[in-house]
Amino acid sequence: MSIRTGTLAVLAALLALPSARAGEAPPTTASVLETSTADDWRRPDPADTLYLDLAGGRVVIELAPGFAPAHVENVRTLAREGFWDGLSINRVQDNYVAQWGDAAAGEAGARGLGGARTRLPAEFERDADGLHLAALAEGDVYAPEVGWAEGFPVARDPARGRAWLAHCYGMVGAGRGMAADSSTGAELYAVIGHAPRHLDRNITLVGRVIRGIEHLSALPRGTGPLGFYTEAVQRVRIERVRLAADLPEDEREAIEILRTDTPTFRRLVEARRNRHEDWFIDPVGRVELCNVPLPVREAAR
């Protein structure tokens, strides 16, 4: 069984093309971004923007309250109360995840969660009603439908009327134990390898790294089981985690993210589907969810 139907699929993809204006060069990622307008970009809400500060640099995460409201609220509380300050990145598993939190969690000496809740519902998926999905024509191996909504890669099952965040590179989730509802957001991970889409709907995703993923992805790999560091000294210290909204305005990053609900974004997807950069011999004609970048740029202050 193949999920790609050859010529028909290519035809359908061609029919889905935004029509090129006469005399216009076919779009590339660079040309789409160059011709974008100010309205194509948005500033992430400071209440949804988390700064994870390591000695090596700052990782900026956009939270997704539309998908995991309880977890995001907990993460906000934990950040405000300095829960992660002085804790560490404890696990870096190659082609998989970097994970941070309290290395003593569940043991004597573990930090309390303060004002955060110790028990949350699993937030593996949400009602698809009211979610505007910019659907990808190619479909997907893992889900009936995929695309983008609210700036995130998303999967949807129309039959069940449910939607969920997809584990693309850079997505951030809340580690859990064996029980579905055992995550609190105190233990977080970021995807640093090929999209582990088998985690979709098995764990709660809370957001996405929008800048500084290299401060996690280039860390030494742990040599213990699951990529945990085997010695305390190997752990990477977290200087501080804060919500942008809890910092004075002049200490906030000036970041803009390309909207995913616009004609410009559709052109970007098309530019990634049919590669018109001179280097490409075969223009490809297909694109997969996690191979479409979600561009971020420095905003004017």
Place this chain on the structure above:
Amino acid sequence: MSIRTGTLAVLAALLALPSARAGEAPPTTASVLETSTADDWRRPDPADTLYLDLAGGRVVIELAPGFAPAHVENVRTLAREGFWDGLSINRVQDNYVAQWGDAAAGEAGARGLGGARTRLPAEFERDADGLHLAALAEGDVYAPEVGWAEGFPVARDPARGRAWLAHCYGMVGAGRGMAADSSTGAELYAVIGHAPRHLDRNITLVGRVIRGIEHLSALPRGTGPLGFYTEAVQRVRIERVRLAADLPEDEREAIEILRTDTPTFRRLVEARRNRHEDWFIDPVGRVELCNVPLPVREAAR
């Protein structure tokens, strides 16, 4: 248009299940590997095994002469003649590739290729005749058919009778300029991020990292365009590159790779499709080409 057909696809996947023997626990990756036999494993041919030695450790690459015979022959020659010794890793682009070779290539002071050929045909694809593909039932976003052959992730177009290696994590290719036939194998890259499948059939893949990818994937990212290091001092020195066949037997790595043409490998794919580890709430029921590991283990000497 969706390439996944919901219930039907799940049914088809179930029908493709290797039948479980009565009383047997459903397979997991661990149980499949534990119950594998000696015949399920193979030793890579020393003539196809390349050692890339960095200060940080050894990267072992299995070459794919069945797909890129001319490039592999050139790589063998370059290794034998010490071409890469003292050269460097010059580019590490996050979520993409690490690339090595002569930083002065194309400029004054560039190393000559010695006995290697300076012009090779592009080897983007091969005749599919004679290739035994263990096809993946789920299909693929990028190619009409995918699966495994000769130990590598492979895509196939039955209509054209062509097959090619797929850009999964860890695959190694030969960098090229603008012309399709401008690669020689002297400049190599390894995939260290989400599978850039749009490179398939656009560039010649020559093999796969079978051990030590972390010595490439955890390197500092380059901050220049395309992830090139901006200062010579940032480049990561290559101590030595050799073909295993050119070293005395007692200096060769004792590595075994799980065969991909066996019932055991089909069970492994099934164990990755339907996740029976206790941690999984949703067993998934689907698996994508690049999410199936190709296990490697230390062999008895």
